[in-house]
Amino acid sequence: MATLTATSTIAEIVAEYRATASYYEDDDLAKARRFVTACVILLGRPEREEKGGRGGAAHEFNHEVLQQQKLDAQQFIAAKDATVNAAAHHTAADFRHFDARR
Numbered sequence: 001m002a003t004l005t006a007t008s009t010i011a012e013i014v015a016e017y018r019a020t021a022s023y024y025e026d027d028d029l030a031k032a033r034r035f036v037t038a039c040v041i042l043l044g045r046p047e048r049e050e051k052g053g054r055g056g057a058a059h060e061f062n063h064e065v066l067q068q069q070k071l072d073a074q075q076f077i078a079a080k081d082a083t084v085n086a087a088a089h090h091t092a093a094d095f096r097h098f099d100a101r102r
Helices: 010-020 029-043 063-088
Strands: 048-051 057-060
Touching: 010 029, 010 057, 029 063
Parallel strands: none
Antiparallel strands: 048 057
8 A cells, every 4th residue: 555645735745755765775666666666656746846826835855856757767667577577487397207217
């Protein structure tokens, strides 16, 4: 189940983005997936956003950087999935004629 939802606040989205940015260092596939989700949501927001008028919150997001970070995480996921899938699929050996000395 996704950590972020349609009702997540910008503070929650940014917190998730920061909390999962260490997916590579932690070698964590689930964290990388959550990072991609945070990037996707942030990419859907304006690059500059101000709320609350004077003294309110302001956020800036560099979409170019977010897009590259998302792609990097997706490549990490693809590589990890390939490794996990390769380990899960083994080749069955046929030993019926192993001791056949002909």
